[in-house]
Amino acid sequence: MLVYELGDVVTLKKGHPCGENKWEIMRTGVDIKLKCLGCERQIWLSRMEFEKRVRKIKEGEKFVSIVHHKKEEA
Numbered sequence: 001m002l003v004y005e006l007g008d009v010v011t012l013k014k015g016h017p018c019g020e021n022k023w024e025i026m027r028t029g030v031d032i033k034l035k036c037l038g039c040e041r042q043i044w045l046s047r048m049e050f051e052k053r054v055r056k057i058k059e060g061e062k063f064v065s066i067v068h069h070k071k072e073e074a
């Protein structure tokens, strides 16, 4: 199981309609709350939906593939 923390910044398969595709994790659990870093709108995704859509996660100054992140957590 992937571990996400509050404040992690991720990209999703599809960006927000505002044009941004960076999201900050605001809440974790059964549902995940994300904030768009472009327009600050907040959305809820079920954990399953989130894990289907998430593509990259920010580590330090760069984004790495979520698959890579998974390996490091294992």
Ligand SMILES: [Zn+2]
Residues within 6 Å of the ligand: 016, 017, 018, 019, 020, 036, 037, 038, 039, 040, 041
């Ligand atoms: Zn937005």
